[in-house]
Amino acid sequence: MSAHTTSMRDALYEAPGPRTKLLTLIGTIVSLVLVCIGLALVIQQFRITGQLDAKYWAFYTNMNTWRFLFDGFLGTIKVAAMAAVLSLALGVVLMLGRTSGIKVLEIVCRVIIDFFRGVPSLLLIYFFYLAMPQYGVRLPPFWMITLPVALAASGVLAEVFRAGVNAVPKGQTEAALSIGLTPGKTMFKIVLPQALRIVVPSLISQLVVVVKDTTVAYVVSYPDLMQNARVLLTTHDAVVSVYLVVAIIYILVNFAINQLSIYMARRSGNPIISRTTENPT
Numbered sequence: 001m002s003a004h005t006t007s008m009r010d011a012l013y014e015a016p017g018p019r020t021k022l023l024t025l026i027g028t029i030v031s032l033v034l035v036c037i038g039l040a041l042v043i044q045q046f047r048i049t050g051q052l053d054a055k056y057w058a059f060y061t062n063m064n065t066w067r068f069l070f071d072g073f074l075g076t077i078k079v080a081a082m083a084a085v086l087s088l089a090l091g092v093v094l095m096l097g098r099t100s101g102i103k104v105l106e107i108v109c110r111v112i113i114d115f116f117r118g119v120p121s122l123l124l125i126y127f128f129y130l131a132m133p134q135y136g137v138r139l140p141p142f143w144m145i146t147l148p149v150a151l152a153a154s155g156v157l158a159e160v161f162r163a164g165v166n167a168v169p170k171g172q173t174e175a176a177l178s179i180g181l182t183p184g185k186t187m188f189k190i191v192l193p194q195a196l197r198i199v200v201p202s203l204i205s206q207l208v209v210v211v212k213d214t215t216v217a218y219v220v221s222y223p224d225l226m227q228n229a230r231v232l233l234t235t236h237d238a239v240v241s242v243y244l245v246v247a248i249i250y251i252l253v254n255f256a257i258n259q260l261s262i263y264m265a266r267r268s269g270n271p272i273i274s275r276t277t278e279n280p281t
Contacts, residue, residue: 046240056238060245065232072228073249079146079214079224084207086150091157096187098162109158116155121213124148129220141222149213153206160202164195201265208254215250225249 016024046052059065097109125148128139139147168191176186217224229246233239 051238051240056236056241059232059236059238060241068228068232069225069245069249072223072225075217075222075224075228076211076214076226079142079149079217079222080207080211082142082146083150083153083210083214086146087153087157087210088203090150090154091161094154094158095161095165098158099165099187101183113155113158116151117159118155119152121148121152122216122219124151125216125219141217141220144220145214145217145222145224149210152213153210156209157203157206160199160206161195164199165191167198168194201261204257204261204264207257211250211253211257 043052050056094109094113097105098113100106100109125145128144128148132139172190172194173186176190177183181189214224215226218227218230221227225246229242233242236242
């Protein structure tokens, strides 16, 4: 079943009138002109400082450069994939504790969720990198970046799962209990499968945040895409070209993840809130 698409405008505001449409068009044109002028000034400054010279771009003709970046990209994917798996598992556990009906457990899980949601992942990375070794706990760089990213994401995912559980009609739970299912079986056999179906697009979208959080892997000297890019920058002194190429790679990865979330939303029959009234393609 195809998902019904609601425009972001219709979801948040009333339909604009002719005057508002005209003002929006004028504002858009003025903004585009200002952006183009700003880009032109930036490019001109790069040209003046020599960052557009051929020597800062010629090393991309060497396959070793792309192989080095690809190795870093694989490192990023490994961290993001492992962090995603761990955060999903921990998110489910925290959600179950938060909705267990056991007061003490609910309070503990709520505190943990709020803590991981509120603490920046970079601070958690510094804790694993600087604080834990003082107590004799030394982890490989892979885990010093993966665990903090997973913990930071688990708090958000726990709330996503809880929203999915709350979105399942209460009649489903009441019907399951009325035929003799225990609360545990009701959750795992009736409620949780439906909740997962509802929140799958949101879970996939959260992967964008996980991928972005891996960009600070240089703190622990883990060879991810950003760390390898810093090596290239130091070797060739090519700030603009290196960061531009890496930015494009991250944009393409996150765009692919976003498209995957839209595809999953269509497959699950969930509404898609897009920027236009047309179905995203």
